[in-house]
Amino acid sequence: MHRQVAADRYRLLRHARPKTSAPDKGLREGAALPSGQPEALMAAARRPHDALPLDALRHTAAHVLAYAVQDLFPEAKPTIGPAIETGFYYDFDRAEPFTPEDLGRLEGRMKEIVSADYPMTGRQATREEAVAHFKGNPYKVEIAREIPEGEPITLYTIGDFTDLCRGGHAHSTGEIGALKLMSVAGAYWRGDEHNPMLQRIYGTAFSTQKELDAYLVFLEEAAKRDHRRLGQELGLFSLEEDAGGGLVFWHPKGAVVRGIIETFIREGLRERGYDQVVTPHIMHEKLFEISGHLENYAHSMYGPLEVEGQRFRLKPMNCPGHILIYRSEGRSYRDLPLRYAEFGTVYRFERSGTLHGLTRVRGFTQDDAHLFCTPEQLQKEFEQTADEALRLNEAFGFTGLEYFLSTREEHMRIETDTIAEQAIRNALESRGLPYQVDEGGGAFYGPKLDINVHDAIGRKWQLGTVQVDFLLPKRFDLKYRGSDGLDHTPVMIHRALAGSLERFFAVLIEHYGGAFPLWLAPIQAVIAPISEHQLDYARQVAARLRAEGFRIQVDESNEKIGYKIRHWKLQKVPYIVVVGNQEKNDGTVAPNERGRDEKRPALPLDAFIAELRDRVRQKN
RNA sequence: GCCGACGUAGCUCAGUUGGCUAGAGCGCCACUUUUGUAAAGUGGAUGUCGUGGGUUCGAGUCCCACCGUCGGCUCCA
Incomplete structure (x- = not known):
């Protein structure tokens, strides 16, 4: 068992790729906007990460970086350095921060190493040998110790620099045609905040200078589409320091677009038999005790507000409110499915360092809805909801969607999760939609289907989500009278198709580069x-x-x-x-x-x- | 929250080793012009230099704390 965990961690490590790309640099007005859509631009500037040659080249570039660091900053301890979608990075443990000047020196040294055209030579080593070789570097030793029995342990050398590495390289450093170091950032060892903070140097590499230049141009063009920049230039929205981080002010022009989005969504809801409801933003804490939010979601909730000795909370989700409406009168199977929709504004605590434009905020409005149905109705309701999500994305021109089936964490699994997951799989498979499984990524009350899109810089954001829930109906003791005259427990579907209007708007701005089509344009x-x-x-x-x-x-x-x-x-x-x-x-x-x-x-x-x-x- | 960088006019930015009433372009206002498809001319106003402390004869420049922004780590709509 322990071995298995170690093996998994090692595999994770080897395939570690951040979901975000290299950063953009601040850019000025200049060339015209690119004519294509962001997806096409990304595809042109970025190669799929499984294209081995470029991956191998970048992996080698990471070694070259570590070599350069060893030469210029011998006290720095190299840890891991994989190729990623947009280039490569390497994490180092070093007390002193790397400065922008240091990056310039390192890049110069890297170019020398490339010019020297060192052959990349690999050899197998025993675990003892590897551990001995990297003594003084606890990170490398940790990796060497965790490589599972039976898997080869290999050392790769360029010039005077030897690294513990699984392989997959260029034959020699000279094959790296063009490289550039992009930025430094903090990163925890193995992504765990309990571990030491390392310094991550991001870079990119291509086989030719021309390709590198094209990529840099792409980054400039992408920066011009950045919703934060366009939001200001076009007067769409602002984030106000005096109000606090992550709180959004929709200006008149942005509010016009929002209104159009809302109208579009409302029309879809009406056609599909939803009822609009409106619920409070602040509710008694006991409600969130019943729902389980305080137990499972407190890390994202704001603290209690005391009113006349009673504790209230800002709502982080709309489901408890909708459940109260369901529960307010007796329900018959003849009433189901009931579909309650609300543009519900929720407040979630996000750590200050994670806030980002409109895509990660602390207060946002979901195009939320909760469907209450019988178990027999679940599959059909789920599929209809998924179809509506597809229609929405299509109408706003979003392509390149990625689908995820997020399952509940293992220790929280309940027997109905299998039914719920199957409903999601059926919907995806019957529509021929490719999907990935995010183990343990589900909500605390059930598994979900997530729909992700990319922004202009290639960052991935979750928009739509459709979730199956057998749990909250039980916790709230929801019932409906069946045709058999007995009480039954309904199933719930939680769904937000645009996700949050703020994030949806951000992606929309970037998708169109601010040039909204006529029907969406604030001023036509x-x-x-x-x-x-x-x-x-x-x-x-x-x-x-x-x-x-x-x-x-x-x-x-x-x-x-x-x-x-x-x-x-x-x-x-x-x-x-x-x-x-x-x-x-x-x-x-x-x-x-x-x-x-x-x-x-x-x-x-x-x-x-x-x-x-x-x-x-x-x-x- | 953590690591690093940054915060000067509405916007984009200059501000030398701390030293006169803090600057530029755009925007804004006024006047002139009455204009034919990507910038007419002249003049003018505008800043608690993010906030609060401190060092100093003197702080936009140095130090500390806080707030916010940016790039990441982590989490999620």
């Missing part, structure tokens, strides 16, 4: 008069378009048309409608359309309205 068209002589006409056009339901602004500034065009182009407005004397006299408009360089001829206002209507209907 700006009416820009050539001079103030056409201002009245511009206002009339705006009034007419607003009456048709479009979101319109008039540029009344005392600027030349070139300035107005530039200003609103930078704001990524889909249409800038130019009106001069000619348009005023003819009753026409001259639209300048985002993404089209050629000048469009003026057209009658009615024809323009028809065009807008059409595009909004088609959601493009």
Whole structure:
């Protein structure tokens, strides 16, 4: 058993890959936005991590880094250094921090090592030999001791540097065509915060300089799509220091997009027979005792607030509230399934260091719903919910989704978990969706299906989640009267398809690089008069378009048309409608359309309205 | 929370080894101009230099604490 655990840990170690990519550097205005979608860009700039040649090259680059560190900072102890999706890293134990200048020196030394073209030679060693070789380095010794019996222990050498390593390398250091060190960051030994903090140096390597340059350009382009940057530039949202970290302020333009997302979701809910409910943000603590949140989820909950001697809590989830509505009257099997939906705002404690833009916050609104059904209805309800999740992602243009079946932790398993997991597997498999299993990643009340998407920089975020729950109905003693006249316990499905509106918005911003399609654009068209002589006409056009339901602004500034065009182009407005004397006299408009360089001829206002209507209907 | 970096005008940033009333560009305001598809001209206002302590004759520059941001570790929508 112990051996097995050790083997697992070793395997984990060898395949350790952070889910995040190399960091971006702060970047300036410059080249135009990339034309493709982030997924395509990622695919172009990044190779799949199982493409052996690049992986081997980067793995070798990690050794070169450790070699350079050994030369320049002999007191640093190398630990582990794998290839990752975007390059490689190597963790070192060293009292002094590596400075940016140190990285420059290390990179210089690495290039020398590459130029020297040291052959990479490997040999097998006994455990004793390996332990002896790395005495003084407890990390390497720990790894050497944990390599399972029967697996070969191998040492690899370039020049004067020998490392404990499983292999998978270039033949010589000269095969590394281009490399660059990216950043330093703290990382716990084996990712465990009880372990010492190591210093992780991130780098990337390619077989040619051209590929490296292309990757760096990609990082610059990705940084321009960063939702935090666009959120400010486009006036969508802010995070306010005075309010505290991780708390989101939706500005008018961001709130418009949110409203559209909510409307879209509400329409889906209505079609699928959901009922909207609204529940309080703060509730008595005993509710969370019954639900088990205090026992299992307290680490994410804020402390109690005392009101007249009673303890209240901010809700971290909406389920207990919805359960109270279910329980408020007797239910019959004829009532089921009951589907309660709420844009429910929840508050969860996140450690300050983990907060990130809109994707990791402390207060957020879920497009949450809880379905109460009979066990017989479970499969169908689950599949319908999964389909709705797919529809949502498709409508907002998200591709490259990843599906996870997250099971409950082993020690918490209850017999119904198998049924729940099977329902999830059935739904995935009948739809032909590839999925991965996240052992122990489930909610405390049951297993779940998670849907992940990538942001502009390649970071992976969970959006949708559909969860099966046999537990909370029991804890709250929920019942329905069956056709047999007896009481039965319903099954619950917890689901949030966009996940959190904040995170969904972040991914949406990055997906479109801030250039929202017409149906989502906060300002759909700006009416820009050539001079103030056409201002009245511009206002009339705006009034007419607003009456048709479009979101319109008039540029009344005392600027030349070139300035107005530039200003609103930078704001990524889909249409800038130019009106001069000619348009005023003819009753026409001259639209300048985002993404089209050629000048469009003026057209009658009615024809323009028809065009807008059409595009909004088609959601493009 | 931990490791590291950072915090100067609404935004992006300069501010030399601590030393006169803290600067630039963009934005904002006013005036001039009445403009035809990615930046017209002139003038003007704007800062408790993140917050609170400390060192010093003197702190945006040095030290400490806290807050926040960024890159990671960990956790999750």
